[in-house]
Amino acid sequence: MSPYPFAMTVALAASAAFMTPVSSPVNALVVGPGGYRFGDFVRIGTPLALIALLVTVLLVPWLWPLYPAG
Numbered sequence: 228m229s230p231y232p233f234a235m236t237v238a239l240a241a242s243a244a245f246m247t248p249v250s251s252p253v254n255a256l257v258v259g260p261g262g263y264r265f266g267d268f269v270r271i272g273t274p275l276a277l278i279a280l281l282v283t284v285l286l287v288p289w290l291w292p293l294y295p296a297g
Contacts, residue, residue, distance in 0.1 A: 232292070
């Protein structure tokens with residue numbers, strides 16, 4: 228089995244931190260000046276995380292096959 232699809236899935240999952248303001252430095256920087264609450268991140272971040280999950284599950288095996296030809 229190719230290690231590339233597994234590595235790409237882990238990399239995408241690690242960068243899909245949308246659900247809390249402390250999940251990434253950028254989120255933490257905009258909480259105060261933007262006047263956001265914790266619930267705002269959960270409400271918007273959950274659908275974004277689900278979309279990222281769906282796209283990852285569908286596209287990673289297509290772009291990096293588990294069993295490369297040859």
